[in-house]
Amino acid sequence: MAKGGYQDxxxxxxxxxxxxxxxxxLELEQFTGQFRSSAERTVRGELxxxxxxxxxxxxxxxxTFGFQALGRQARELELKLKSVSEGGGALPADEFLRQLEGLKELLSADAGSSAIPVLDNQVADALEMTRQGVDLIEPDDSIARELVSGLSRYGYDVTIYPSPDAHQSAGASNRLDTAAVIVNACFLDRFAAVEPEDEPNPVRPLIYLSRKASFETRYRIAEAGAGGLCTVPVDVPALADRIEQLNQERDDSAGGRVVIVDDDEQxxxxxxxxxxxxxxxxxxxxxxxxxxSQLAEFRPDLLLMDIHMGRYSGVSLARLIRFQPEWLGLPIVYLSSEQDRDEQIAALAQGADDFIEKPISDQRLANVVRARCNRARQLARLATRDGLTGLLKHPTIKQELQKEFARCLRHGTDASVAMLDLDHFKSVNDTFGHATGDTVIRALANLLRHRLRKTDAIGRYGGEEFVVILPDCPLNKAQTIMQDVCDQFAGLMFSHQAVDFRVTLSVGVSLLQDFNSAEAALDAADQALYQRKAQGRNGVTLYQKPHPEPRRETAPS
Amino acid sequence: MTELKRIMYVEDEPDIRAVAELALSAVGGFEVQLCESGEQALDSAEAFQPDLILLDVMMPRLDGPETLQALRQNPLLAGIPVAFMTAKVQPSEVEAYKALGAIDVIAKPFDPMTLSDTVRAIWQRHRGE
Known part of the structure; x- marks a missing residue:
């Protein structure tokens, strides 16, 4: 950061x-008004x-301002109008107005979630900001109420609709920012009729509830494009995990990281x-x-490789890559003009995953690679994420730390590592039970996820211990950020059977480049954490280098 | 390799201009000149002598491609590399923009925290060729 600093x-x-x-x-108002006063029945022409x-x-x-859902919706409507203005059919006025109304709602609903890493100090609002909406279409009142209270503990606000028609007429079907729509399977046909999903990957994760889970039911639910099936009685933690997972997938599917190896530069x-x-x-x-070296640096989801590259063969290169156990799971896809099916299969047999024949259309290449990336990410997530919190598991966060350490050495940048531990967590578990303890842990995970930058790595290190890696972040800045997290966390109110309580957090921080290894830096953060525990908890302590023995002046003899 | 220092950013929307200025100047440390139209860019590019020009594609009157063409007409400005900024585009469109002489296309919406990295990467690729 050149001037002003991050906070600025x-x-x-x-x-x-x-x-x-x-x-x-303002523009939305103007545009809606203008359109209404024109009294047109369809959208066309200049308008x-x-x-x-x-x-x-x-x-x-x-x-750019963090209104992802609004951007997506605007894009969709834009494409509709584009085809209209190019002479392809008409858009009914009432539908257009409804869509505009939907944009307005997204603008106000989205206002809290920002792509911009927000680090303000509104302690009391913290929990509010991490809560997400879930629509539930369920005719049985007792199931509905159970889900409302159950999912609430996982940070979801559930709105109940007795039928798909009620959901539709409340305008909820136009909202794209809901974390999930949960529908009773008895509405399977009705819901699909009222709210057809036109994409294979629905933008809103859809989960069905069903009492019996016969193969036939499961198949029809899968056919309807759902992301999950949950049997009644509902296992709430499993359902919450599924919602979180589907949302992660939705976010992940936006990207995809690919390394292309080809000796033909153009x-x-x-x-x-x-x-x-x-x-x-x-x-x-x-x-x-x-x-x-590029794989280690870039960490792709997928490797796309030519099979004949001068004196190098893609097949041998693939084998060489697999020498390293860390790349055993990396999908390798050959891109080659090799058309002999036997040759292709022989190449695949030696440790690759797929074969794309050149020439291939641009659109097709993009689709194939994206699908592969998504699947690879899904599997990688299962292997590297902690089930309760969705944060990185112990071995993965340690790997991340190694990588960041190497990166600092190479680029000479600053990076801090923080070790976090919940204060008196054992007594929370003993007093309120493990389920409540899990809620506290999940709340901290959510807070960290929503409060830190996308580039920061967050891991669950042990039971109630967490590790955060902050790249490009000197000690003083790390202290400000982590203190903010402590303040916000201390502001959260938890409750168990009408007893309200708060939990605090202790943090130790060290700077990676002050040490010879990533482990040493983590040890130092751990020492700082224990110092903090000794000094009264609830806050941040920076690692202090032990003062070297004052060197004796050797007097000239 | 010449270092990338001065960037001219041409965009008709004031909000995005302001964010881009932050992203390029406060976050990226570049020297930035903002222009609100293609015409203004053509007027001030000679004096500012940018290393790189970022052009929004869709602008009233002179749009991005037209501005690029006009820049190419002026021998003093013809050599300045230009990248387009536009809402997510199809590969074929990217090809078309590159055929016009743009060195790259940056997808909008951009993330203000990483725009500078993207621009730097484009610059390095361009210089490396």
């Missing part, structure tokens, strides 16, 4: 964001053109463009000798 930038971004909200609100341009701008800017560059235009991050390697 965040503050300024917040100001710009609120200006953005004001402007878009369609004007609307298209306005929505195009909104789609391009909303995401072709590789073409693929890079195609894939990055489809929203993926791509690194091109034209020297096969560099592939291993």
């Amino acid at each position: 930038v965040v503050q300024k971004l917040e100001v710009l964001k609120s200006k953005f909200v004001t402007r878009v609100t 369609a053109q004007e609307g298209y341009e306005w929505l195009h701008r909104l789609a391009g800017s909303a995401g 072709l590789a560059e073409h693929y890079r463009l195609v894939l990055s235009a489809a929203g993926m991050e791509v690194v091109v390697v034209t020297q096969p000798a560099e592939v291993v």
Whole structure:
């Protein structure tokens, strides 16, 4: 960060964001008004053109201010208007107005969640901000009430609708920011009729509830494009996990990280463009000798490789990559003009996953690679994430720390590592039970996830111990950030059987480059944490280098 | 390799201009000049002598591609690399923009915290060729 510092930038971004909200609100009003007064029954002509341009701008800017759902919706509507203004059919006025109304709701609903890493000090609001909405379409009142209270503990606010029609007419079906829609399977046909999903990957995770889970029922639910099935009586923690998981998948599917190995620079560059235009991050390697170091640096989801590269063969290169156990799970896909099916199978037999024949259309390449990336991420997530919190597991966060340490050495950047531990957690478990203890742990995980930057790594290190890695972050900044987390966490109120209680947090922080190894830095953070525990908990202590023995002046003799 | 220092950012929307300034100047440490139209960019590019110009594609009057063409007409400005900024585009469109002479296309919406890294990577790729 060159000038002003991180906090400063965040503050300024917040100001710009609120200006953005004001402007878009105004424009929405104007546009709606203009359209109403024109009394047209369909959207067409100049108005369609004007609307298209306005929505195009909104789609391009909303995401920058953290309004992801609004951006997506604006983009969808933009494409509709585009085809209208290009002469492809008409859009009924009432539907258009409903869509505009939907944008308005998204603007106010989205206002809290920001792509901008928010580090303000509104302690009391912390829990509010991490709560997400869930729509429940369930005719049985007792099941509905049970889910409302059950999911509430996991940070979800459930709204009940007795039928798909009620859901539709309340306008809830237009909202894209809900964390999930849960529907009783008795509405399977009705729901699909009222709210057809036009994409194979619904933007809102859809979960069905069913009393009996016969193969036939499961199949029909899968056929309806659902992301999950939950049997009644409901296992609430499992359901909450599934919602979280589906939302993660939805967020993940936006990206995808790909390394392309091809000695033909121009072709590789073409693929890079195609894939990055489809929203993926791509690194091109034209020297096969560099592939291993690039993998370690970039950590792709997928490796796309030519099979014949001068004196190198992709097949041998794949085997070489698999020498390292850490890359055993990396999907390797060959991209080659090899058309002999036997040759292809022989190549696959030696440790690769798929074979794409050149030439391939750009669109198809993007689709194939994206699908592979999504699946790879899904599997990697299962292997690396802690079930209760969704944070990185112990071995993974340690690996991340090693990587960050190596990165600091190479680039000479600052990075801090923090060790966190809940205060008196044993007594929380003993007094209120383990289920309540789990809620506390999950609340801290949520707070960390929502309060830290995307680039920070967060791991659950042990029972109530957490590790946070803050890249590009000197000690004093790390202290501010972690103190903020402590303050906010201490502000959270938990309750168990009408008893309210709070839990505090102790943190120790060290700077990676003060040490010779990642382990030493983590040990130091741990020592600082125990110092904090000794000094009265609830706060942050920075690791202090022990003062070296004062060196004796050797007097000249 | 010449270091990337001066960036001209051309965008008709005031909100996005302000965020981009923060992203490029406060976060990225670049020297930034903002322009609100293609015309303004053409007027001030000679004096500012940017290393790189970021052009929004969809602007009233002179749009991005037209501005690029006009820049290419002026021998003093013709050599300045230009990247387009536009809402998510199809690969074929990216190709078309590159055929016009843009060195790359940056997808909108951009993340203010990483825009500078993206721009730097584009610059390095361009210089490396």
